[in-house]
Amino acid sequence: MATNWTTYRELLLPTAPGRRRGVETELRRAVRDGRLAPGTRLPSSRDLADQLGVARGTVTAAYEQLVGEGYLVAKRGSGTTVTAACTWPDSFPAEPPPTPRWRYDLRPGLPALNAFPREEWSQAQKSSLLDLPVDDLGYPDPAGYAPLRRELADYLGRVRAVAAGPSQVVVTNGAAEGLSLLGRTLRDAGHRTVAVEEPSHFGAAGMLASHGLEVLRVPVDDNGIQVDRLSTLDCRAVLVTAAHQFPLGVVLHPTRRHALLEWARGVDGLVIEDDYDAEHRYDRPATGAMQALDPTRVVHQGSTSKVLAPALRLGWLVLPSTLRDSVVERKRLDDLGTGTLPQAAFAHLLSSGGYDRHLRRTRHLYRTRRDALLSALAETLPAWHPIGVAAGLHVVVRLPPHTDDRSVQERLSHQGINALALSNYTTAPTFPALVLGYAALTPDRLRAAVRLMADTLTTP
């Protein structure tokens, strides 16, 4: 609120040339930052023009503009004054500082960001934009860009054995938005609760809870979610990671798959199959999606986050026809639909085979990294036992009994290692373990991380 100016020339022409916009901008700024106090009577336009050495019209136009915007008040007979009752911000809050960087970041869920195929994506963006029909630049189809829905139906049928036509596919802003849309659609349809696996990703439960659903937890064993426990709950919807349980890494057993679908049919309910990283299986072909076992009871969801990059925020739902229209309507009322250009680029990458090529490359890359991590652990920390199938971007490693995994996490964090305890993913007591993501680190860095872990934990 400094008022250290003595002439209007000094106040208004510190940087501005003699153009009208300059005077207007500087006047507005002077009102805002309090150098021109509320109630101040301004010189006549002729007088101010003389002082500034600009044309009178410049000042008249600036006054008129700022009167229109509400900064100044013009009253016949009493000239132009600064508006009395305004609240101007002194300054803007600073941006929060960036989060600290880890020496070894082993948190799960991130693919190798430097493996993102920039050149191919860039080419797909370019080609798809130049080929885009002009009408497709208008408001999007809230269900998703039709050519992408066709490509996705084909890809998911081919690679994940999903049974769906393009009209069952809905494109979302990442899998997260898919869950948000589903959560609210279920709530609007009368659901009050939804079950999730225990342990599971804390983010999903938080999202569902934020949309007004009570989240119930059903334990997972070596065969996946315990369907008999699910049956005892007052609940008609469940979120499962059938192909590769997150975080434990087990595959939902065929018998459990059928039991789960029988449960869904019995309670007139729904299974949400979160197929978050199923394309990454290293020892054999990935288990096909369970959606096709009963497309009327299973919602299949996926995204490009683990295959390409989370920054793309491209996901999809494959929906039973009973739900499809209400989810699309919810999407329309939320944001009118996902942006068309990234969808067109993704459709191009799928149709050109670039997505399959990228998957072949990263599957090899991640397998090598997984092998490096597991060998290093076997050699250096033989009391730690990796569990789960050879798949995905992370592995759960059981620690010796009676270890406190949170204190291990804490000790490692002091050495710059981000290695999350399994306890973070559950509300019930569980065996001690770490959830180690390996996709983003080279074999050398993984080996170095394991060495540092061993050194840290053996030193008292």
Add this chain to the structure above:
Amino acid sequence: MATNWTTYRELLLPTAPGRRRGVETELRRAVRDGRLAPGTRLPSSRDLADQLGVARGTVTAAYEQLVGEGYLVAKRGSGTTVTAACTWPDSFPAEPPPTPRWRYDLRPGLPALNAFPREEWSQAQKSSLLDLPVDDLGYPDPAGYAPLRRELADYLGRVRAVAAGPSQVVVTNGAAEGLSLLGRTLRDAGHRTVAVEEPSHFGAAGMLASHGLEVLRVPVDDNGIQVDRLSTLDCRAVLVTAAHQFPLGVVLHPTRRHALLEWARGVDGLVIEDDYDAEHRYDRPATGAMQALDPTRVVHQGSTSKVLAPALRLGWLVLPSTLRDSVVERKRLDDLGTGTLPQAAFAHLLSSGGYDRHLRRTRHLYRTRRDALLSALAETLPAWHPIGVAAGLHVVVRLPPHTDDRSVQERLSHQGINALALSNYTTAPTFPALVLGYAALTPDRLRAAVRLMADTLTTP
């Protein structure tokens, strides 16, 4: 459910070569489409391999895969059978047919899609992606990509006189998502009602209502929303189009601006300033945003939809600090944040001056189109009176008193002219008028549309 096959060779090798994936895919398909009925006992792997002329391992692997997925059941002693209790879709619903094309589409709200700067946007996509720091390919900041928030704070300050730092800016999937986030944040904060202008865009009211807010309507006159009417309502939030009322085209009077802010302070309320097309003013510089008159009481929202293309789904909110964190948290729980790549491209277009250049081009283009439409109307339909300031992408044209504007719309639609009646935008009786969007049509086509309108309406 045809079963017109006699040998497994015929069933499983219609297209498939001798690779394992071929047998597996064809088996899955045969189970799904009912050619292999539930309960069918399959040949032993040795037997089927002989029949198909493939290696036994191929069949064993296919059986194992499909057992894992739940299509087949393997029981020791009784061989492999098709799962009994599955629901397979007969076929997929067809895609809905495309909406019919208009001969002259004068609906408001669309910019000239063929003026979209494809080459510049393509270049911005490419440069920004190749320059993107690798960590920015991870999960986004739910508030928006920091470089874009900086560019937007600068642009909005410079062009719309908005007073905000980057931390007040939140990037959204179009203005629509901004409204959706705000609606739910207000509801969670205890708001039960929200006021909108009458007439106004029906989409906004529908969205707010879908998020559980009762929508109240406040009439607009030549000076904008009637703030004294607003004061009589049980309501603490209002959505206004201050710079260029939609659809009437009037500018909110300075006195009303201050009265509106006084109302907001008095009820501890909020003004949502939808700045949907303010950059398009043809007769003089656009009236600056009212946000800066009280940044603690005004949410400013905008998007690229009217300047570039709705397909981009890029919008923003400028938020009071009291609301900012809860809106960002709502955004995080909805979709974790908007995709980074289009944000980086947009930031590049802003910083390179490409956005300003595009605006200069389209401002000229739309002004020419507006002039052509108004001249043609003045000449051909002199009883119709355009109202509102010279701005935006549409004009409201008053029809002679006692005209039924909906029946005019109906008659024009039979000739392939999409010209919406003002009645579509209001629940209260209003004067008869059409809301004509002119941005997407060339002067020649606008003149032809006016001729056809005149011909249609003068023919009984």
